[in-house]
Amino acid sequence: MQIPTYATREDVKNALDSKATARNDGQIDRALAAATDSINGLCHRTFYPQVGTRSWDWPTATGGRAWRLWLDDNELISLTSLTSGGRTIDLADVLLEPNASGPPYTRLELNLSGSSSLGGGPTRQRDITAVGLYGYRDDVTTVGTHTGLNGSATTLVVDAATSAAVGVGSLLRLGDERLIVTGRSMHDTGQTLAGAVDQQVKTLGIPVADGSQFAETETILVDTERMRIDEIAGNTLIVRRAWDGSANAPHEAGAHVYAPRALRVTRGAVGTTAAVHSAGSVLRWDPPSLVRQLAIAEAVTGQAFEASGGARMLRSGEGSSERTRDSGALQALRDATYTAHGRKARSRAV
Structure with missing residues (x-):
């Protein structure tokens, strides 16, 4: 499946002041794809929205509450339908959490005052199926x-x-x-x-x-x-x-x-x-601004790395301190992006 990148070819070309050729366009596209994969790995999440159908075991199979489902890395932006044990769950009975800060939503719960319930299938395996928009946020600009x-x-x-x-x-x-x-x-x-x-x-x-x-x-x-x-x-x-x-x-x-x-x-x-x-x-x-900025920086670095055959050449008058400063600035941007948007470890509550 082809996926979007967190910055565009034109963003990187403007940063590099690079002229259009088929050769450097290919280099930039590869660097952007690698940058997008790197950011997903750094932040332990996928930022772009994608429509999908995903399934989970009934939560009591892993010691969880019968009315709560942790989504883990299947973060939700919005929910279209939910079934459990072959039965359709009324979305009015579904609470997406955390409601104060989501999306992304990291768990869903059934309203305990409602009549819906999870489970009831022939086995616990893949008892729950959710159709929705998965990802970090669906921020768009006309x-x-x-x-x-x-x-x-x-x-x-x-x-x-x-x-x-x-x-x-x-x-x-x-x-x-x-x-x-x-x-x-x-x-x-x-x-x-x-x-x-x-x-x-x-x-x-x-x-x-x-x-x-x-x-x-x-x-x-x-x-x-x-x-x-x-x-x-x-x-x-x-x-x-x-x-x-x-x-x-x-x-x-x-x-x-x-x-x-x-x-x-x-x-x-x-x-x-x-x-x-x-x-x-x-x-x-639109990806988060820090994510976009990091994608441009990673792609610029990756394109230069490929163009130099894997060895960054020092510019005239440049020494090891300049190289250290460059790498330190990129690492600081990575740290800032992870702090703002990285998916942190959590303790599973039961």
Whole structure:
């Protein structure tokens, strides 16, 4: 199963000031996958949400209370259905705990004033089955809109805001379906240059027909030159020229403007099912800020490690103290992430 990463390829490239090539994109993707696995191991939990069906033995089989089920590493964000002994449990009788701080919820209990009960199956094994959304939290941000998607398409066309706000590795939600962004390609924005642009580096104002059709930080392509939008003033885009390894070039009035708004996506990700979607909002899942920052730092370190063949070269004038300081800063970020979000050991109460 393909999983999202806790930072995007674009996050790491910006941190490295790395230009786009198929080679370094692959290195970054591997480093991000490794960083995500490392963070899961460090914190003893999985942060991204996933729809699933999971089963447990009746708790009295392990000396527990008949009305309490510890979820252990199967932390819940929300519960869709619960059965025990082949009987459906009324969700009104289910208490997700700890209610003061969850999600994530680490146990569920039956309301002792209700009529529901656990157990009753032919054996204690896998007597209880819960369908729900598992993970740490389902924090999402509406990042823009899309043009619609049929049940099998793997390319999602989005607007400027979404293009600027998502990257390779992002986990998106359209309705009840979740999708993972696996690539981005240029798509005609329908906009053209409102005037000619010379090739001088100092020429940073790019006139377009309608500046409202773009977003800050979005990358655009005119002819063979890529530019990053730093600011928008009316119908003028204030850009960084020759972005992402491209070269300055002159452009004629009327030249078409492209942007990476065609997203290649994995459909029906993290336990969901592919569906038909009419044009609507795009929601992006957001990991905790410390988790995202650590993922970027781990991926930067991992990419540099791979690029150097496993040996980090000292920069000019650098000594062992600089290397120690670098590793110490990364370890401090790991410690802070674990303190804030790590799943701590608990004593099982019976």
